[in-house]
Amino acid sequence: MTEPEAVQAGPERRIALVDLLDRVLAGGVVVSGEITLAIADVDLVHLSLRALLTSASTLERGVADA
Amino acid sequence: MGLLSLILGLPLAPVRGVIALGGGEPARTVEAAGLVAVVSTVDLAEYGEQPLRRNLEDLDWLAATARAHDAVVHTVARSATAAVPLRLATVYLGDERVRVLLADRRTEFAVALDRLAGRTEWGVKGYADPDALAAPPRSGDEAAAGRGSGTAYLLRRRAQLSARESAERTAAEHAGRLHAALTDLSVAGRRHAPQDPNLSGQRAWMVLNGSYLVDDARADEFAAAVSDLDGERSGVSLELTGPWPPYSFSTTVLEVLEE
Secondary structure, three states: OOOHHHOOOHHHOOOOHHHHHHHHHHOOEOOOOOEOOOHHHHHHHHHHHHHHHHHHHHHHHHHHHO | OEEEEEEEEEEOOOOOOOOOOOOOOOOEEEEEOOEEEEEEEEEHHHHOHHHHHHHOOOHHHHHHHHHHHHHHHHHHHHHOOOOEEEOOOOEEOOHHHHHHHHHHOHHHHHHHHHHHOOEEEEEEEEEEOHHHHOOOOOHHHHHHOOOOHHHHHHHHHHHHHHHHHHHHHHHHHHHHHHHHHHHHOOOEEEEOOOOOOOOOOOOOEEEEEEEEEEEHHHHHHHHHHHHHHHHHOOOEEEEEEEEEOOHHHHHHHHHHHHO
């Protein structure tokens, strides 16, 4: 974990979609972009997708591990 | 019409040429006030307010966009001293607006970058096995089996509910201790909402969905601690994810500055 080479960018990075969405939808700095969904909207999107994504990420991981 | 999706701000660093968004416009840099924003041009037909609202409900679109965003953020965070990811799909109406943002919030971004430098986000998910955590049935429950079937059912049911509540309480307490232990090894720790197990087919409960900002010098120590804690208690298993760009901590850093 000391060498940056250990980190793969792009498609080689095996991360579960649901873990990624936990971070990119709820994390990151919110600045006043000209086109911005209200945070509450994004949270609603996030909530409505969570269950679906959990199953999707399980499938995805299964495929990646196959 | 050309639009910009601002992805992050970072100190001047040799990132030019390393970034390309799969399928979309290549990412490029916009500089102002000693900061660099990495942006890519997007189409208003896709990223305007109404299309964006609709697209965020489209799992395929969201998945592709999130992965493209992450690929760029991850690449930049790895090659730059530090990077501050912005929320997914932050759209500005031109390069000049991005320069204004960088200039207006130069101090905040600079402090955030300073605090994030040399640190990496790691994810730790904890799963509890309800069966392993449930208390073994008490002898009184066995005796109840000899009573009338209705009474026996009620007693059995009550014992099951009580065992489940007890297991949930045990798991929650243990997750709290795990989070505290992991936070102690980190610069900061944060818990995300647990992911819903209902459709995943997994019986295990997610009791911990944590993110931890860890000094790179302590990354090995942190991973070893996760491994140790994983074996500490039967019935609770841990999964380490990452390295992540500091998605879960960029907001925290700026909020602190705004107080």
